[in-house]
Amino acid sequence: MDRKRCRELFDGYVEAYDPQIIEIKLKIDHTYRVAEIAERIAAAAGADTDLAWMLGMFHDIARFEQFTKYGTFKDAVSVDHAELGADILFKTDDSFRGIFGENAAVAETAIRLHNKLDLPEELDEGTLIYCNILRDADKIDIFRVINEPPYDERNRLIASMASPASEEVMDCVLKHRCVPRPLIHNKFEALIGQCCMGFELVYPESIIIAKEQGYLGRLLGLDIRESTMKEQLGKLRTEILREWKIKGISD
Ligand SMILES: [Fe+2]
Structure with missing residues (x-):
């Protein structure tokens, strides 16, 4: 696999979008970081590091079109960016399909499924690995x-407001x-929902990277004033650490 060619393809595609726009820049940075992280997870899992890196490079290719057309990254009110991305890569343009070579089918599935709440049960092992690496x-x-x-700014706002999470949201935590x-009705619940992604990290290496980077830890340690919210965030932290211990990574 030719990484230089992949970068050229990605850069060539993104050239049509303005990197001065903060959201566009954000997704370019996200792309390169996800590629790097996916490669590291793949190395630890004994998977194909080139394929994992490429999945990172192209998984969010539709974000640029999505934001330009709809002004949002919210799939629910615009378009499913994973489906659109897979269509751009595998249905409309031969130059993208070509770089994945014999892995095109696995790559298409991994990209289509990267934003779904759950993975379908019938995935074969060889495809499942790359779905999980990309999602992690x-x-x-x-x-x-x-x-x-x-x-x-939103996180600072949450720290000073009083809007505890519902029982249904805390049930997900437990x-x-x-x-x-549909269960998310306020900013605090949105934050809880985002942090809950910590439960779903599949690979021990992913947990190690998340801990190393410390970003989730920073969110879970947010200095919240309101007592119920403080307790709820504390509970979430405890449960995530419990889950990570189950997966073999202790504090
Ligand atoms: Fe995405």
Whole structure:
């Protein structure tokens, strides 16, 4: 696999979008970081590091079109960016499909499924590995993104407001599950939902990277004034550490 060619393809595609726009820049940075993280997870898991890196490079290719057309990254009110991305890569343009070579089918599935709440049960082992590597890498870098502008401002706001999470949201915490979008009704619940992605990291190496980077830890340690919210965030931290211990990584 030719990484230089991959970078050229990615840069060539993104050239049509303005990197002065903060959201566009954000997704370019996210892409390179996810590629790097996916490669590291793949190395630890004994998987194909080139394929993992490429999945990172192209998984969010539709974000640029999505933001330009709809002005949002919210799939629910615009377009499913994973489906659109897979269509751009594998249905419309031969130059993208070509670089994945014999791995095109696995790559298409991994990219299509990277944003779904759950993976379908019938995936074969060879495909499942790359779905999980990409999803882990994406989640790890999302923890970074939600520590940075404009989310840092939102996090400061959450720390000073009084809007505890619902029982249904806290039930997801207790079950170590991601929070389904319809359950999220305020900024604090959105933060809880984002942190719950920590439960779903599959590979021990992913947990090690997340811990090393410290972004999730920073969110879970947010200095919240309101007592119920403080307790809820503390509970979430305890449960995530419990889940990580189950997966072999202790504090
Ligand atoms: Fe994505």
